[in-house]
Amino acid sequence: MHPNIYIPDAFIDLIKHTMPENLSIDEFISCCKTPLRRSIRVNTLKISVADFLTRVADKDWTLTPVPWCDTGFWIKREDEESVSLGNTAEHMAGLFYIQEASSMMPVTALLDKNDNLDCVLDMASAPGSKTTQIACAMQNKGALVANELAASRIKVLHANLQRCGVHNAALTHFDGCVFGTWAPEAFDSILLDAPCSGEGAIRKDDDAMANWSLESIDEIAAVQRNLIVSAFQALKPGGVMVYSTCTLNQHENQEVCHYLKQTFGDAVEFxxxxxxxxxxxxxLTAEGFLHVYPQVFDSEGFFVARIRKHASVETEPVKKRMGKFPFNQVKADEQQLIAQQLNADLDITLSTNSDIWLRDKEVWLFPSQIKPLIGEIRFQRIGIKLAEQHKKGYRWQHEAIMTLATGKETVAIALTAPQAKEWFMGRDIRPENQSGKGEVIVTYRDYPIGIGKWVGNRIKNGLPRELVRDTNLFDI
Structure with a gap:
């Protein structure tokens, strides 16, 4: 970020007219031209905050708590030039997520005093920062529907869910406007982190304002109004939804929320x-929203509104053409046999919150709470692929290890730092003075990083090709 970053005059004029009187437009502009602090969120699906802090105590990392997220930290590193944050061992093992501090706020708002997490919708979820944050609160119980409109981002979303150990998620690929009519009043809680003009992201994106115009924000606000109505229709009465954006103008923020109130009246409470x-x-705004200008918390600009639904609302009936669902649920006795084999092979015990389904020779683990939605909406992917059946049993999958293993299994083999780097480069490992047979969970510093198979005195690498890395890897 450089001090001559482009900020349109029309945008500055717009902010001048809406910014609270106690804030300075000069400080706003100055802050927009200052690089954004890096921040991370500890992934409590895999590690506690206390254990994470102990684990990284030997690193030259300075971690400062984020006030609105008890698992979030701003981070300063001495090794920034030698190793990217995404190539640290802790990141590749899924122990933390690189997430801008302000973007942790919407999920905190959704979860606050909210126990209704049996079935949750994240309406615009890629790349997965907020989805994985919600998943941490759910602790892989219930069902989490993660929707993404852009097909190119589904793969990244799935990779992040897998790395972070999420196995109660179901992915959909729709315009979020369909949920209100296809799944009316189906979700206990909903996050709508809406597509927006991105004005608050200027500190991390030099091109954030390149296509900005007053006309463009009006067009985006029209999309947002349709999305927030759909989200509200898909929410169960009594449920909570959060509407958020990383933009600063009121057309895309306060006015969108007021449109919802005008549409549904007393059913809507801010x-x-x-x-x-x-x-x-x-x-805080007069309505109780959070309108975060970047200079207030030295963060990205953000807007967050929490909305309660007090009564059912009308939805237009829709004619569905679903096609045949390609999976069949396994009967209880067969499910028990598969679970027993997994335990015998890898010392992993399946939770009672999941069901096993089959598609041809593939064995899948679905969240039990997703069943009422099967046949109602079309899913891109549900749960995790547990295994592939073959003549001699099951070929357990990498994603099963990353989501179900703890690293304490009896078949786990601990790798040294050089061996772990070789593993992430896609190479086989030869543990000194060791040999075995069958499949093995490989760990680094106590946490799983994949599954391999003994071939004599070497472990054949089972890392999926798309996860192989060959440069700028961690030292320890």
Missing amino acids: ESLGDLFDGAQQA
């Missing part, structure tokens, strides 16, 4: 976020 965290009052 719940104040003034007590969400210490200091939240600094960004």
